[in-house]
Amino acid sequence: MIWNEEFETLPREALEALQLKRLKNLVERVYAAVPYYRKKMEEAGVRPGDIRELKDLRRLPFTTKEDLRLNYPFGLFAVPFEKVVRIHASSGTTGKPTVVGYTKSDIDSWAELMARTLSCGGAHKGDIVHNAYGYGLFTGGLGAHYGAERLGAAVIPISGGNSKRQIMIMQDFGSTVLMCTPSYALNLADVMKDMNVDPKTLKLRVGLFGAEPWSEKMREEIEKRLNISAIDIFGLSEVMGPGVASECIEEKHGLHVFEDFFIPEIINPETGEPLPPGERGELVFTTLTKEAFPVIRYRTKDLSRLIPEPCRCGRTFYRMERITGRTDDMLIIRGVNVFPSQIEHVLMSIEGVEPHYQIIVDREGALDIVEVQVEVSEEIFSDEVKVLETLARRIEREIKDLLGISCKIKLVEPKTIQRSEGKAKRVIDNRKL
């Protein structure tokens, strides 16, 4: 069901008129209120009055994580501090976190966006939403929570961790919608298996998964093992949190970007040039309505492409293809660009191979050495050495065929690869470059 028929099905022309109006207003607000943005615009030789059409967006400078870091913690807030009602932060991999703020109106928009997301994924009033996204500084928990309340569903604010208790509550409370990271969904499936809980006896119907990249194969795995429909949702705290884009249950192909709130662009990550719809590159967002923490052309480092073709669900918003990698977790191995998702794809195309793997990169002399650790499931295990060795060689060959790199497959015992209750750590790069 479409939560907000009026906006989500706007004809393209009306949508673009609305975007332009909001964009002009955004640039004026930011220029007036944030010295740092004003300075960047002046350096780029652009003033608010120069934004006359939507395509003038490309005249504005990009915003990067580095800009956010330089203004830690509140330097890019665009409203007087007494208007800020909420602060979130995302853990930085190095040093200080990225801090974002929300006004009352921002929180209200966010609830609207997450209600749309839930609705897009097939949830509705009367559902019991099992919200296993972490509550706290992370935007996932509270973002999903407010959206579920706005939708009129009953939220179980269970947060992450303690999987056995989560499953007991699913059984006893009759949770119908699951929200968590996709790797945590697989962790729940593992624990259910250990507890001898048959997912068919649960009331779960749909899961909305995000906050980390995952693959089509992983979706199949989750859908099969949890007996649900799995939906990919997207967001990032710098732009809003969850609620930036969502797949519709009708197509499950590409995530509708809520374009009345955000303008997506795809750029060439090396040159910064905007690419035409359909081409693959780095995803960039401009927030149109955010008050406390607006961003202009924020570079996400996520790789995607826009799908401009109409969708049968009736939403007119462009879809973005599921994230296929990040510009910065792209591994360069012996000069070849490799994304962990490509290796995952190979593994999951082999019957019985567990989606639990880890890629370890080392450097011996001048040579990059790649080891992929794969857990041995009961399905692929054999009492004969040659069967397991043949399997390992087959995976090596398929990775070589697809990616053009040689790697070594190491078979490991189940559950030796760290099962995160949050984001899965897929790559360990030990190279000192």
Add this chain to the structure above:
Amino acid sequence: MKVEQISIFLENKSGRLAEVAAVLAGAGINIRALSLADTTDFGILRLIVNDTGKAKQILKDNGFTVGRTEVIAVEVPDRPGGLAHILGVMKDQGINVEYMYAFVQRSGGNAVIIFRFDEIEKAIAALQKAGVVILKGEEVYAL
């Protein structure tokens, strides 16, 4: 005629074998025979125990990947040429021995050897025809 064997996937990390032994001992399971096949990366531990079902479950509960295979246990006369005779029968029939290992206990003065064949039914028939003594499962678990 067949004997059930369990196999366990082990990474080549120190202490894993000891853990398997401890888990089984804790459940009161006796190991009747064992063999470890290892490569540089991993090992496969094969066991004949007195209670296969219970052993498999307890190991699974402790996070090991466990398989179950059928093998046969053959009495090998304790004299020169005893083993050569058995292997000769297999060769003549074109049956592959995937692996074999010896039992610790003897059966009435004879050695007992566990064989894993690619074609188990064919192997049983050939051995019986050649007059080789094949032990029953219950006999083996109780040795």
